[in-house]
Amino acid sequence: MKRFHVHVAVSDLEQSIRFYSTLFGGEPSVRKTDYAKWMLDDPRVNFAISRRGSAGVNHLGLQVETADELAGMRERLMAADRGMVEEKDANCCYARSDKYWVTDPAAIAWETFHSLGEIPVYGEDVAAHDDASARCCAPASDEKAKPACCA
Numbered sequence: 001m002k003r004f005h006v007h008v009a010v011s012d013l014e015q016s017i018r019f020y021s022t023l024f025g026g027e028p029s030v031r032k033t034d035y036a037k038w039m040l041d042d043p044r045v046n047f048a049i050s051r052r053g054s055a056g057v058n059h060l061g062l063q064v065e066t067a068d069e070l071a072g073m074r075e076r077l078m079a080a081d082r083g084m085v086e087e088k089d090a091n092c093c094y095a096r097s098d099k100y101w102v103t104d105p106a107a108i109a110w111e112t113f114h115s116l117g118e119i120p121v122y123g124e125d126v127a128a129h130d131d132a133s134a135r136c137c138a139p140a141s142d143e144k145a146k147p148a149c150c151a
Contacts, residue, residue: 002044002069003063004043005063006061007048007049007057007093007111008047008048009049010051013035020049024038035050035052036049060110061110062112063115067098069114070098073112074112077112082103084102085102086100092122095117097116099112
C-alpha cells in the first residue's frame with residue numbers, strides 16, 4: 001500500500017512542529033534538530049518538515065512498502081517520460097532508501113521511494129549549493145543531475 005509523501009521547508013522548525021502536532025493530533029514520529037516527520041494513518045501520509053531550502057513545498061512523493069511496488073512505480077515514471085533520476089541506497093532525510101525522481105510539468109519534484117532503514121544523519125549539508133539543487137534530495141533543475149546531498 002502506498003503512502004502519500006509531502007516535504008515542506010520551514011523557517012522556524014519549533015513553531016512548525018507545534019502547529020503540525022496540533023493539526024495532526026500528535027507529536028512527530030521522528031524529531032531532529034533540523035527535521036521532523038509524522039507517519040499518519042488518517043490520512044495515510046508521510047509528512048516531513050525541515051530547515052532545508054526555501055520555505056514552501058520542497059517535494060511531493062509516494063512511499064511504497066516493498067521493492068516490487070517500487071519497481072511498478074518505476075515503470076509508471078518511465079512511461080511519463082519526464083527524465084527520471086534513479087537513486088539506489090540513497091542516504092537522505094535520516095533514512096536509507098531506494099528512490100526515483102521526476103519533475104512534473106509544473107516543475108514540482110516528485111519522489112517515489114522504498115525506505116530500507118534509518119541513518120543517524122540527515123544527509124550531506126547543501127547550504128553551499130545554489131537554490132535549484134538545495135532540495136535534498138530532489139533532482140536539480142536539469143532533471144538529470146543529482147544534487148550533492150544525494151551523491
